[in-house]
Amino acid sequence: MREGGQSSGQLGELIRGLRLTHGWSQSRLASEVCRVSGQCTVTRSEVSRWETGRRIPTPVWLRHLAAALQTPLATFDEAVRTMDRRTLITDLAATAIAPLAAADLIRSGFAAALRSGRPSIEAWQERLEQYGRDYMTQGAGTIRQRLAGDLVLLQQQLEHPQLWAVASKLMTLYGKTFPGSDGAKAAGWYQLAANAADRSGDDDTREWVRGRAAIALGYEGASLPVAAMFANQAVAIGDGRPTLARVNALMGRAHAAAILGDRRTALRLVDDGRRTFDHAGSDEQASDYSVPWWRFNVFTSLLGARIGDEQLVDEAQTAARSALPASLPRFRTHLDMHQGMLLARLGNRDAGATYAQSALDELPPEKHSLTLRMLMDEIKAG
Structure with a gap:
């Protein structure tokens, strides 16, 4: 295992952040790496050296770390650079x-x-x-x-x-x-x-980037440990201030909880996100760097669909549709597809998939997004 260099600090912070997201001690992480690798040669001290940057894991151990932490290997590769x-x-x-x-x-x-x-x-x-x-x-x-x-x-x-x-x-x-x-x-x-x-060196930027990553991954239902890590980092940087970054981070964590079946935590985080939004919501209506009222409710609509909460979906959809600019038809398709997901979650998978596919087909192909296709796959999977 190589001695660390300039990039080892970034990698060490990533390993530590993901470990804490799982709620594991260094000893627990060592045990998990041993389990997935089939070799019990990693100790708590070795994990400590990785996290403090005194050593960089070899490519083989990076693969085992990625598997143990349920994180894409490429995430570690980027930190090494x-x-x-x-x-x-x-x-x-x-x-x-x-x-x-x-x-x-x-x-x-x-x-x-x-x-x-x-x-x-x-x-x-x-x-x-x-x-x-x-x-x-x-x-x-x-x-x-x-x-x-x-x-x-x-x-x-x-x-x-x-x-x-x-x-x-x-x-x-x-x-x-x-x-x-x-x-x-x-x-x-x-x-x-x-x-x-x-x-x-700008804390607002540091917080925003992490919060935006958290909601992007949480909304897509992808790389949930990474989403949680970014959300936790954003919340820590913001130190309780009501910001758009905090809204994004809380909603990213809410979606991760919903996907993992933790309904109570998901609803609590949505409430926290709404209170933060009341202080920090955007006036700008059509920028990816903003979170206006309609967009907050798009986030909430999908979360309600994921947990099968008809009332939450109805309330969020009504609010979103009343304020959504006509120039953004792709997001109206998002809302229609959430209705399909709700049907699937309530037990009618075929009807939900048909409804969602019909909504997607009505949107011109050049307006499609990768996220919409991922939602379609999630709905079909039930």
């Missing part, structure tokens, strides 16, 4: 998928640089706001390709903390263009975004 700005292009090339090959990615970044030169901090912040609006109306493929090019350009300008803040939010959005259920790309990008947010 340093956040030096010169290596970001490698991370992008390694995680981008078709139609962006590495050569296309590099060309896109240089083309953006030739068109716009070296954008100012204000220009990057304006571009960030535009991406937040575009995500609500455009497909994941279109967003991903443009974002990849801009991230390649931005990685050459990361001398200023404010640009690390921009980069972290763009990387969070980039992660959302991959389905969390693939067990790799989405969670890995959220970890990379959290590391970038830490470089910004």
Whole structure:
């Protein structure tokens, strides 16, 4: 097992955070790693060395850790990489998928640089706001390709903390263009975004990135231990302040509880989220960086469907539909599909799947999102 280096601190924090999410001691984690590996050579002291960064687990032990902690291996892989700005292009090339090959990615970044030169901090912040609006109306493929090019350009300008803040939010959005259920790309990008947010030195950004990752994974029902870890980190950074990040974190934890069958905890967290929302809700209606009233109720509607609570679904749907902008038909499809999930949870899986599929078919294919397809799979699975 290798001696640690610059990146070992990030990896150690990740291991510790996931262990605490499970409520395990270092000895318990050592036992779980032994169990999945079939070898009892890991001790509490070894876990301590991993967590403090004195040693980096070998690739074999990283695989066993991922299995024991029920976490995508790619999440650990991202933490192993340093956040030096010169290596970001490698991370992008390694995680981008078709139609962006590495050569296309590099060309896109240089083309953006030739068109716009070296954008100012204000220009990057304006571009960030535009991406937040575009995500609500455009497909994941279109967003991903443009974002990849801009991230390649931005990685050459990361001398200023404010640009690390921009980069972290763009990387969070980039992660959302991959389905969390693939067990790799989405969670890995959220970890990379959290590391970038830490470089910004801005606690609001650090909290927001983690809260957004928590609700993204929780809503998709993917990588739940990672979702819980990000939610807990966001809550700790916020220290009880009513913020949008806290709303996202609480609702991410609520969805994780609902999926795991803990109805009481899910409903308690929704109540906490609603109280926080009352102080921190957004006026902005159509940006991925905002949580207006209609969007909070979209979160709540899906949670109610997951636990089979007809009254909660009805109340949330009424509130969401009354305020949802007509320019965002994809989210109306979300609400329709929640009705299908509710039918399935109440015992009529076939009718629920038919209802949800009909709603999805009514939305033009170019408006579909990865999240909608994941919801369809969840409904069919019952």
